[in-house]
Amino acid sequence: MPSSLNSPDMTSEIHARSLDAQDPLAAFRDRFYVPPDTVYLDGNSLGLLSRDAEAALLGALDAWKRHGIEGWLGADPPWFTLGEALGARVAPLVGAEPEAVVVTGSTTVNLHNLVATFYRPEGARRKIVATALDFPSDVYALGSQLGLRDGDPERDLVLVPSRDGRTLDEDDLIAAMTHEVALVLLPSVLYRSGQLLDLPRLTAAAHERGIPIGFDCAHSAGAIPHELDAWGVDFAFWCSYKYLNAGPGAVAGLYVNRRHFGRAPGLAGWWGYHKERQFDMAHTWESAPGAGAWQIGTIPVLAAAPLLGALAIVEEAGIERIRAKSLALTDYLIELLEASGLTAAPYDYRVGTLREHARRGGHVAVEHAEGPRIARALKRRGIVPDFRPPDVVRLAPVACSTSFHDLWRTVRALREIIDAGEHRQGVAGRGVVA
Ligand SMILES: *Cc1c(COP(=O)(O)O)cnc(C)c1O
Numbered sequence: 358m359p360s361s362l363n364s365p366d367m368t369s370e371i372h373a374r375s376l377d378a379q380d381p382l383a384a385f386r387d388r389f390y391v392p393p394d395t396v397y398l399d400g401n402s403l404g405l406l407s408r409d410a411e412a413a414l415l416g417a418l419d420a421w422k423r424h425g426i427e428g429w430l431g432a433d434p435p436w437f438t439l440g441e442a443l444g445a446r447v448a449p450l451v452g453a454e455p456e457a458v459v460v461t462g463s464t465t466v467n468l469h470n471l472v473a474t475f476y477r478p479e480g481a482r483r484k485i486v487a488t489a490l491d492f493p494s495d496v497y498a499l500g501s502q503l504g505l506r507d508g509d510p511e512r513d514l515v516l517v518p519s520r521d522g523r524t525l526d527e528d529d530l531i532a533a534m535t536h537e538v539a540l541v542l543l544p545s546v547l548y549r550s551g552q553l554l555d556l557p558r559l560t561a562a563a564h565e566r567g568i569p570i571g572f573d574c575a576h577s578a579g580a581i582p583h584e585l586d587a588w589g590v591d592f593a594f595w596c597s598y599k600y601l602n603a604g605p606g607a608v609a610g611l612y613v614n615r616r617h618f619g620r621a622p623g624l625a626g627w628w629g630y631h632k633e634r635q636f637d638m639a640h641t642w643e644s645a646p647g648a649g650a651w652q653i654g655t656i657p658v659l660a661a662a663p664l665l666g667a668l669a670i671v672e673e674a675g676i677e678r679i680r681a682k683s684l685a686l687t688d689y690l691i692e693l694l695e696a697s698g699l700t701a702a703p704y705d706y707r708v709g710t711l712r713e714h715a716r717r718g719g720h721v722a723v724e725h726a727e728g729p730r731i732a733r734a735l736k737r738r739g740i741v742p743d744f745r746p747p748d749v750v751r752l753a754p755v756a757c758s759t760s761f762h763d764l765w766r767t768v769r770a771l772r773e774i775i776d777a778g779e780h781r782q783g784v785a786g787r788g789v790v791a
Pocket of ligand 1 (some may be wrong): 494573576
Protein backbone atom coordinates (compact mmCIF):
# COMPACT_ATOMS: atom_id res chain seq x y z
CA MET A 358 0.00 0.00 0.00
CA PRO A 359 1.43 3.37 -0.96
CA SER A 360 2.30 5.63 1.91
CA SER A 361 1.42 9.28 1.61
CA LEU A 362 3.38 10.09 4.73
CA ASN A 363 6.79 11.18 3.55
CA SER A 364 6.08 12.57 0.13
CA PRO A 365 7.14 16.22 -0.09
CA ASP A 366 4.43 17.15 -2.59
CA MET A 367 1.62 15.29 -0.95
CA THR A 368 -0.90 18.10 -1.48
CA SER A 369 -0.55 17.94 -5.27
CA GLU A 370 -3.10 16.47 -7.62
CA ILE A 371 -0.33 14.47 -9.26
CA HIS A 372 0.38 12.78 -5.97
CA ALA A 373 -3.29 11.78 -5.64
CA ARG A 374 -3.15 10.34 -9.17
CA SER A 375 0.02 8.43 -8.38
CA LEU A 376 -1.58 6.88 -5.29
CA ASP A 377 -4.45 5.71 -7.48
CA ALA A 378 -2.01 4.32 -10.03
CA GLN A 379 -0.36 2.20 -7.32
CA ASP A 380 -3.65 1.07 -5.75
CA PRO A 381 -4.18 -2.71 -6.14
CA LEU A 382 -7.95 -2.29 -5.63
CA ALA A 383 -8.40 0.54 -8.14
CA ALA A 384 -10.04 -1.65 -10.79
CA PHE A 385 -12.99 -2.53 -8.54
CA ARG A 386 -14.31 1.01 -8.91
CA ASP A 387 -15.49 0.21 -12.45
CA ARG A 388 -17.86 -2.41 -11.07
CA PHE A 389 -19.81 0.24 -9.16
CA TYR A 390 -22.36 2.74 -10.40
CA VAL A 391 -20.67 5.88 -9.15
CA PRO A 392 -23.16 8.68 -9.93
CA PRO A 393 -21.74 10.82 -12.78
CA ASP A 394 -19.37 13.64 -11.75
CA THR A 395 -19.85 12.69 -8.13
CA VAL A 396 -17.49 12.01 -5.27
CA TYR A 397 -19.49 9.62 -3.15
CA LEU A 398 -18.41 9.70 0.50
CA ASP A 399 -21.55 8.29 2.08
CA GLY A 400 -20.75 4.61 1.78
CA ASN A 401 -21.09 4.24 5.54
CA SER A 402 -24.76 5.27 5.27
CA LEU A 403 -25.66 3.63 1.99
CA GLY A 404 -23.07 1.84 -0.10
CA LEU A 405 -23.29 2.19 -3.88
CA LEU A 406 -24.84 -0.33 -6.25
CA SER A 407 -22.41 -2.57 -8.10
CA ARG A 408 -23.06 -4.36 -11.37
CA ASP A 409 -22.59 -7.58 -9.40
CA ALA A 410 -25.33 -6.72 -6.89
CA GLU A 411 -27.60 -5.59 -9.69
CA ALA A 412 -27.11 -8.87 -11.56
CA ALA A 413 -27.84 -10.85 -8.40
CA LEU A 414 -31.09 -8.97 -7.84
CA LEU A 415 -32.14 -9.43 -11.47
CA GLY A 416 -31.27 -13.11 -11.11
CA ALA A 417 -33.63 -13.42 -8.15
CA LEU A 418 -36.41 -11.72 -10.09
CA ASP A 419 -35.81 -14.05 -13.00
CA ALA A 420 -35.94 -17.08 -10.71
CA TRP A 421 -39.26 -15.87 -9.33
CA LYS A 422 -40.49 -15.33 -12.91
CA ARG A 423 -39.47 -18.81 -14.01
CA HIS A 424 -40.02 -20.89 -10.92
CA GLY A 425 -42.80 -19.29 -8.88
CA ILE A 426 -43.01 -21.15 -5.61
CA GLU A 427 -40.51 -23.76 -6.80
CA GLY A 428 -37.83 -21.10 -6.22
CA TRP A 429 -37.78 -21.96 -2.52
CA LEU A 430 -35.86 -25.09 -3.40
CA GLY A 431 -35.20 -24.67 -7.13
CA ALA A 432 -33.61 -21.23 -7.35
CA ASP A 433 -29.82 -20.93 -7.34
CA PRO A 434 -29.11 -20.58 -4.48
CA PRO A 435 -32.42 -21.88 -3.04
CA TRP A 436 -34.40 -19.22 -1.20
CA PHE A 437 -35.31 -21.59 1.62
CA THR A 438 -31.74 -21.61 2.94
CA LEU A 439 -30.63 -18.26 1.52
CA GLY A 440 -30.11 -16.75 5.00
CA GLU A 441 -27.79 -19.60 5.96
CA ALA A 442 -25.98 -19.58 2.61
CA LEU A 443 -25.34 -15.86 2.79
CA GLY A 444 -24.40 -16.17 6.46
CA ALA A 445 -21.67 -18.67 5.57
CA ARG A 446 -20.24 -16.16 3.09
CA VAL A 447 -20.37 -13.23 5.51
CA ALA A 448 -18.83 -15.36 8.30
CA PRO A 449 -15.18 -14.92 7.20
CA LEU A 450 -15.65 -11.14 7.26
CA VAL A 451 -16.47 -11.28 10.96
CA GLY A 452 -14.08 -14.10 11.86
CA ALA A 453 -16.75 -16.69 12.49
CA GLU A 454 -17.43 -20.29 11.55
CA PRO A 455 -20.14 -20.57 8.88
CA GLU A 456 -22.91 -21.83 11.20
CA ALA A 457 -22.42 -18.90 13.60
CA VAL A 458 -23.71 -16.30 11.14
CA VAL A 459 -27.05 -15.87 9.42
CA VAL A 460 -28.37 -13.15 7.15
CA THR A 461 -31.73 -12.09 8.52
CA GLY A 462 -33.84 -9.22 9.75
CA SER A 463 -32.63 -5.67 10.20
CA THR A 464 -30.01 -4.31 12.54
CA THR A 465 -32.55 -3.15 15.08
CA VAL A 466 -34.73 -6.27 14.87
CA ASN A 467 -31.65 -8.46 15.34
CA LEU A 468 -30.64 -6.35 18.32
CA HIS A 469 -34.09 -6.95 19.82
CA ASN A 470 -33.95 -10.68 19.29
CA LEU A 471 -30.41 -11.04 20.65
CA VAL A 472 -31.02 -8.83 23.68
CA ALA A 473 -34.27 -10.71 24.34
CA THR A 474 -32.12 -13.86 24.34
CA PHE A 475 -29.05 -12.74 26.27
CA TYR A 476 -30.48 -10.28 28.80
CA ARG A 477 -31.30 -12.49 31.78
CA PRO A 478 -31.83 -10.18 34.77
CA GLU A 479 -31.44 -12.00 38.07
CA GLY A 480 -31.54 -10.61 41.59
CA ALA A 481 -29.30 -7.54 41.82
CA ARG A 482 -27.97 -8.10 38.28
CA ARG A 483 -30.40 -6.08 36.19
CA LYS A 484 -28.45 -3.38 34.40
CA ILE A 485 -27.48 -3.12 30.76
CA VAL A 486 -24.28 -1.23 29.87
CA ALA A 487 -24.31 0.77 26.63
CA THR A 488 -22.83 4.17 25.79
CA ALA A 489 -23.78 7.83 25.60
CA LEU A 490 -22.47 7.90 22.01
CA ASP A 491 -24.63 5.02 20.78
CA PHE A 492 -26.71 5.18 17.66
CA PRO A 493 -30.19 6.18 18.87
CA SER A 494 -32.00 3.08 17.62
CA ASP A 495 -29.88 0.93 19.92
CA VAL A 496 -30.79 3.07 22.93
CA TYR A 497 -34.51 3.01 22.08
CA ALA A 498 -34.42 -0.76 21.63
CA LEU A 499 -32.55 -1.37 24.89
CA GLY A 500 -35.00 0.87 26.74
CA SER A 501 -37.97 -1.03 25.38
CA GLN A 502 -36.34 -4.40 26.18
CA LEU A 503 -35.88 -3.26 29.77
CA GLY A 504 -39.52 -2.16 29.84
CA LEU A 505 -40.61 -5.63 28.78
CA ARG A 506 -38.71 -7.15 31.71
CA ASP A 507 -40.02 -4.92 34.50
CA GLY A 508 -36.94 -2.75 34.20
CA ASP A 509 -36.70 1.01 34.17
CA PRO A 510 -34.36 2.55 31.58
CA GLU A 511 -33.69 5.49 33.93
CA ARG A 512 -32.30 3.13 36.52
CA ASP A 513 -31.18 0.08 34.56
CA LEU A 514 -29.70 1.45 31.35
CA VAL A 515 -26.14 2.62 32.01
CA LEU A 516 -24.97 4.88 29.18
CA VAL A 517 -21.24 5.25 29.80
CA PRO A 518 -20.37 8.89 29.12
CA SER A 519 -17.66 10.18 26.81
CA ARG A 520 -14.90 12.35 28.28
CA ASP A 521 -14.54 14.50 25.17
CA GLY A 522 -17.90 14.14 23.41
CA ARG A 523 -16.30 12.09 20.61
CA THR A 524 -14.66 9.01 21.95
CA LEU A 525 -15.05 6.40 24.64
CA ASP A 526 -12.37 5.24 27.00
CA GLU A 527 -12.24 1.45 27.33
CA ASP A 528 -11.28 1.88 31.00
CA ASP A 529 -14.58 3.72 31.61
CA LEU A 530 -16.53 0.99 29.82
CA ILE A 531 -14.85 -1.70 31.89
CA ALA A 532 -15.37 0.24 35.13
CA ALA A 533 -19.12 0.23 34.36
CA MET A 534 -19.17 -3.59 34.25
CA THR A 535 -20.17 -4.04 37.89
CA HIS A 536 -21.86 -6.91 39.71
CA GLU A 537 -25.20 -5.21 38.91
CA VAL A 538 -24.73 -5.63 35.17
CA ALA A 539 -26.54 -8.42 33.31
CA LEU A 540 -25.54 -7.49 29.74
CA VAL A 541 -23.07 -5.29 27.85
CA LEU A 542 -23.94 -4.06 24.35
CA LEU A 543 -21.44 -1.82 22.58
CA PRO A 544 -20.78 -0.48 19.09
CA SER A 545 -17.66 -1.77 17.33
CA VAL A 546 -17.14 1.60 15.62
CA LEU A 547 -18.83 4.78 16.83
CA TYR A 548 -21.11 6.13 14.12
CA ARG A 549 -20.08 9.75 14.60
CA SER A 550 -16.37 9.96 15.38
CA GLY A 551 -15.42 6.64 13.77
CA GLN A 552 -13.59 5.34 16.85
CA LEU A 553 -12.95 1.59 16.75
CA LEU A 554 -13.23 0.07 20.21
CA ASP A 555 -10.91 -2.64 21.52
CA LEU A 556 -13.33 -5.54 21.08
CA PRO A 557 -11.10 -8.35 22.39
CA ARG A 558 -10.18 -6.41 25.52
CA LEU A 559 -13.79 -5.47 26.26
CA THR A 560 -14.96 -9.03 25.65
CA ALA A 561 -12.35 -10.46 28.01
CA ALA A 562 -13.22 -7.87 30.68
CA ALA A 563 -16.95 -8.64 30.49
CA HIS A 564 -16.35 -12.37 30.69
CA GLU A 565 -14.00 -12.02 33.68
CA ARG A 566 -16.99 -10.43 35.42
CA GLY A 567 -19.44 -13.11 34.24
CA ILE A 568 -21.31 -10.76 31.91
CA PRO A 569 -22.37 -11.64 28.36
CA ILE A 570 -21.32 -9.08 25.75
CA GLY A 571 -22.53 -8.25 22.24
CA PHE A 572 -21.49 -5.74 19.58
CA ASP A 573 -23.31 -3.63 17.03
CA CYS A 574 -20.99 -3.96 14.04
CA ALA A 575 -23.01 -1.76 11.64
CA HIS A 576 -19.97 0.46 11.03
CA SER A 577 -17.35 -2.27 10.84
CA ALA A 578 -18.92 -5.13 8.84
CA GLY A 579 -17.36 -5.12 5.39
CA ALA A 580 -14.78 -2.49 6.33
CA ILE A 581 -12.69 -4.11 9.05
CA PRO A 582 -11.64 -7.71 9.75
CA HIS A 583 -13.10 -9.16 12.97
CA GLU A 584 -12.27 -12.27 15.00
CA LEU A 585 -15.58 -12.81 16.78
CA ASP A 586 -14.99 -16.55 17.37
CA ALA A 587 -11.42 -16.10 18.61
CA TRP A 588 -12.37 -13.19 20.86
CA GLY A 589 -15.24 -15.23 22.31
CA VAL A 590 -17.86 -12.52 21.70
CA ASP A 591 -21.32 -13.80 22.70
CA PHE A 592 -23.28 -12.18 19.89
CA ALA A 593 -23.10 -9.45 17.25
CA PHE A 594 -25.25 -7.94 14.52
CA TRP A 595 -24.82 -5.49 11.62
CA CYS A 596 -26.53 -4.16 8.53
CA SER A 597 -25.80 -5.00 4.90
CA TYR A 598 -26.46 -1.62 3.32
CA LYS A 599 -23.44 0.30 4.61
CA TYR A 600 -19.98 -1.12 3.82
CA LEU A 601 -21.54 -4.32 2.50
CA ASN A 602 -23.23 -2.42 -0.37
CA ALA A 603 -26.36 -4.60 -0.60
CA GLY A 604 -28.83 -1.76 -1.04
CA PRO A 605 -31.29 0.34 0.95
CA GLY A 606 -32.89 -1.74 3.68
CA ALA A 607 -31.00 -4.88 2.62
CA VAL A 608 -31.36 -7.89 4.91
CA ALA A 609 -28.95 -7.62 7.86
CA GLY A 610 -26.78 -10.18 9.63
CA LEU A 611 -26.17 -11.62 13.08
CA TYR A 612 -23.64 -13.77 14.88
CA VAL A 613 -24.12 -16.13 17.81
CA ASN A 614 -21.15 -17.88 19.38
CA ARG A 615 -21.26 -21.68 19.18
CA ARG A 616 -21.46 -22.06 22.95
CA HIS A 617 -24.96 -20.60 22.74
CA PHE A 618 -26.22 -22.79 19.91
CA GLY A 619 -29.43 -24.55 20.90
CA ARG A 620 -30.52 -21.78 23.24
CA ALA A 621 -34.09 -20.64 22.75
CA PRO A 622 -34.17 -17.36 20.85
CA GLY A 623 -35.87 -14.52 22.69
CA LEU A 624 -38.13 -13.80 19.71
CA ALA A 625 -38.81 -17.14 18.05
CA GLY A 626 -40.43 -17.66 14.67
CA TRP A 627 -40.80 -20.52 12.23
CA TRP A 628 -37.85 -19.43 10.11
CA GLY A 629 -35.56 -20.29 13.02
CA TYR A 630 -36.94 -23.78 13.28
CA HIS A 631 -34.83 -26.81 12.37
CA LYS A 632 -34.94 -26.56 8.57
CA GLU A 633 -35.51 -30.25 7.88
CA ARG A 634 -38.61 -30.29 10.02
CA GLN A 635 -39.88 -26.72 9.58
CA PHE A 636 -42.63 -27.92 7.24
CA ASP A 637 -43.81 -30.58 9.71
CA MET A 638 -45.71 -27.57 11.09
CA ALA A 639 -45.41 -28.86 14.65
CA HIS A 640 -46.38 -26.57 17.54
CA THR A 641 -43.40 -27.63 19.65
CA TRP A 642 -40.20 -25.61 19.18
CA GLU A 643 -37.05 -27.13 17.77
CA SER A 644 -34.16 -24.68 17.22
CA ALA A 645 -32.15 -24.72 14.04
CA PRO A 646 -28.67 -26.00 14.97
CA GLY A 647 -26.70 -22.74 14.53
CA ALA A 648 -27.26 -19.00 14.39
CA GLY A 649 -30.09 -19.75 11.93
CA ALA A 650 -32.30 -20.24 15.00
CA TRP A 651 -32.37 -16.45 15.44
CA GLN A 652 -34.27 -15.92 12.18
CA ILE A 653 -37.89 -14.96 12.76
CA GLY A 654 -39.93 -14.98 9.55
CA THR A 655 -39.54 -15.60 5.83
CA ILE A 656 -36.42 -14.04 4.36
CA PRO A 657 -37.18 -11.05 2.09
CA VAL A 658 -35.48 -12.66 -0.90
CA LEU A 659 -35.43 -9.55 -3.08
CA ALA A 660 -33.79 -7.53 -0.31
CA ALA A 661 -31.23 -10.28 0.34
CA ALA A 662 -30.28 -11.16 -3.25
CA PRO A 663 -28.10 -8.09 -3.94
CA LEU A 664 -25.81 -9.23 -1.13
CA LEU A 665 -24.88 -12.29 -3.22
CA GLY A 666 -23.30 -9.99 -5.79
CA ALA A 667 -21.98 -7.41 -3.37
CA LEU A 668 -20.12 -10.13 -1.46
CA ALA A 669 -18.41 -11.33 -4.62
CA ILE A 670 -16.55 -8.02 -4.76
CA VAL A 671 -15.58 -8.11 -1.09
CA GLU A 672 -14.39 -11.70 -1.48
CA GLU A 673 -12.29 -10.90 -4.53
CA ALA A 674 -10.78 -7.79 -2.98
CA GLY A 675 -10.22 -9.53 0.36
CA ILE A 676 -11.12 -7.96 3.69
CA GLU A 677 -7.45 -7.48 4.65
CA ARG A 678 -6.74 -5.52 1.49
CA ILE A 679 -9.98 -3.58 1.95
CA ARG A 680 -8.88 -2.60 5.46
CA ALA A 681 -5.38 -1.66 4.26
CA LYS A 682 -6.76 0.61 1.55
CA SER A 683 -9.40 2.06 3.86
CA LEU A 684 -6.67 3.07 6.30
CA ALA A 685 -4.54 4.48 3.48
CA LEU A 686 -7.54 6.54 2.31
CA THR A 687 -8.38 7.91 5.75
CA ASP A 688 -4.68 8.56 6.50
CA TYR A 689 -4.41 10.47 3.25
CA LEU A 690 -7.55 12.50 3.91
CA ILE A 691 -6.44 13.48 7.42
CA GLU A 692 -2.90 14.31 6.33
CA LEU A 693 -4.11 16.29 3.33
CA LEU A 694 -6.45 18.37 5.50
CA GLU A 695 -3.54 19.17 7.79
CA ALA A 696 -0.89 19.68 5.13
CA SER A 697 -3.25 22.03 3.26
CA GLY A 698 -3.66 24.20 6.34
CA LEU A 699 -7.37 23.44 6.70
CA THR A 700 -7.15 22.52 10.37
CA ALA A 701 -5.99 26.05 11.26
CA ALA A 702 -7.58 29.50 10.94
CA PRO A 703 -9.39 30.71 8.90
CA TYR A 704 -10.61 27.23 7.90
CA ASP A 705 -10.88 25.74 11.38
CA TYR A 706 -11.84 22.21 10.41
CA ARG A 707 -11.17 19.73 13.17
CA VAL A 708 -10.49 16.03 12.72
CA GLY A 709 -12.63 14.16 15.28
CA THR A 710 -11.30 10.74 14.28
CA LEU A 711 -8.45 9.04 16.12
CA ARG A 712 -5.07 8.73 14.40
CA GLU A 713 -4.08 5.29 15.66
CA HIS A 714 -5.06 2.68 13.11
CA ALA A 715 -6.12 0.27 15.83
CA ARG A 716 -8.69 2.80 17.03
CA ARG A 717 -10.01 4.00 13.67
CA GLY A 718 -12.98 2.67 11.70
CA GLY A 719 -13.69 3.44 8.06
CA HIS A 720 -14.70 7.08 8.03
CA VAL A 721 -13.33 10.47 9.00
CA ALA A 722 -15.33 12.91 11.13
CA VAL A 723 -14.57 16.45 10.04
CA GLU A 724 -15.98 18.86 12.59
CA HIS A 725 -16.90 22.44 11.91
CA ALA A 726 -19.27 24.85 13.66
CA GLU A 727 -21.04 25.39 10.32
CA GLY A 728 -21.27 21.67 9.53
CA PRO A 729 -24.75 21.62 7.92
CA ARG A 730 -23.96 24.49 5.56
CA ILE A 731 -20.62 22.95 4.64
CA ALA A 732 -22.28 19.60 3.96
CA ARG A 733 -24.76 21.32 1.62
CA ALA A 734 -22.02 23.29 -0.11
CA LEU A 735 -20.14 20.02 -0.72
CA LYS A 736 -23.27 18.50 -2.26
CA ARG A 737 -23.61 21.47 -4.60
CA ARG A 738 -20.12 20.56 -5.83
CA GLY A 739 -21.09 16.94 -6.43
CA ILE A 740 -19.43 15.68 -3.27
CA VAL A 741 -21.74 13.57 -1.11
CA PRO A 742 -20.93 13.53 2.62
CA ASP A 743 -23.42 13.21 5.42
CA PHE A 744 -23.95 15.28 8.48
CA ARG A 745 -24.45 14.18 12.07
CA PRO A 746 -25.36 16.69 14.78
CA PRO A 747 -24.02 18.73 16.31
CA ASP A 748 -21.10 19.53 13.99
CA VAL A 749 -19.83 16.42 12.22
CA VAL A 750 -19.41 16.19 8.46
CA ARG A 751 -18.79 12.48 7.94
CA LEU A 752 -16.56 11.56 5.01
CA ALA A 753 -16.54 7.85 4.31
CA PRO A 754 -14.22 6.67 1.56
CA VAL A 755 -15.00 3.07 0.61
CA ALA A 756 -12.04 0.92 -0.40
CA CYS A 757 -13.56 -0.61 -3.53
CA SER A 758 -15.26 2.48 -4.94
CA THR A 759 -13.40 5.59 -3.73
CA SER A 760 -10.18 6.92 -5.25
CA PHE A 761 -7.45 9.02 -3.69
CA HIS A 762 -8.26 11.65 -6.28
CA ASP A 763 -11.85 11.79 -4.94
CA LEU A 764 -10.39 12.82 -1.59
CA TRP A 765 -8.09 15.37 -3.19
CA ARG A 766 -11.17 16.96 -4.83
CA THR A 767 -12.97 16.91 -1.50
CA VAL A 768 -10.21 18.72 0.35
CA ARG A 769 -9.98 21.30 -2.42
CA ALA A 770 -13.75 21.86 -2.09
CA LEU A 771 -13.51 22.21 1.69
CA ARG A 772 -10.97 24.97 1.16
CA GLU A 773 -13.03 26.73 -1.54
CA ILE A 774 -16.19 26.70 0.57
CA ILE A 775 -14.52 28.70 3.32
CA ASP A 776 -12.62 30.93 0.88
CA ALA A 777 -15.96 31.83 -0.78
CA GLY A 778 -17.72 32.32 2.55
CA GLU A 779 -20.32 29.66 1.68
CA HIS A 780 -20.24 28.42 5.25
CA ARG A 781 -21.97 31.66 6.24
CA GLN A 782 -24.63 31.59 3.51
CA GLY A 783 -28.07 29.98 3.33
CA VAL A 784 -30.09 28.56 6.17
CA ALA A 785 -28.29 27.03 9.08
CA GLY A 786 -29.43 23.64 10.37
CA ARG A 787 -29.90 20.34 8.61
CA GLY A 788 -32.50 18.60 6.43
CA VAL A 789 -34.80 15.75 7.46
CA VAL A 790 -32.46 13.02 6.26
CA ALA A 791 -29.05 14.49 6.97
C1 LIG B 1 -27.07 2.12 10.69
C2 LIG B 1 -27.17 1.69 12.10
C3 LIG B 1 -28.34 1.09 12.59
C4 LIG B 1 -29.55 1.01 11.69
O1 LIG B 1 -30.50 0.11 12.10
P1 LIG B 1 -31.60 -0.40 11.07
O2 LIG B 1 -32.38 -1.34 11.86
O3 LIG B 1 -30.89 -0.98 9.89
O4 LIG B 1 -32.40 0.79 10.64
C5 LIG B 1 -28.34 0.65 13.90
N1 LIG B 1 -27.26 0.79 14.69
C6 LIG B 1 -26.13 1.40 14.24
C7 LIG B 1 -24.95 1.55 15.13
C8 LIG B 1 -26.06 1.85 12.94
O5 LIG B 1 -24.97 2.46 12.50
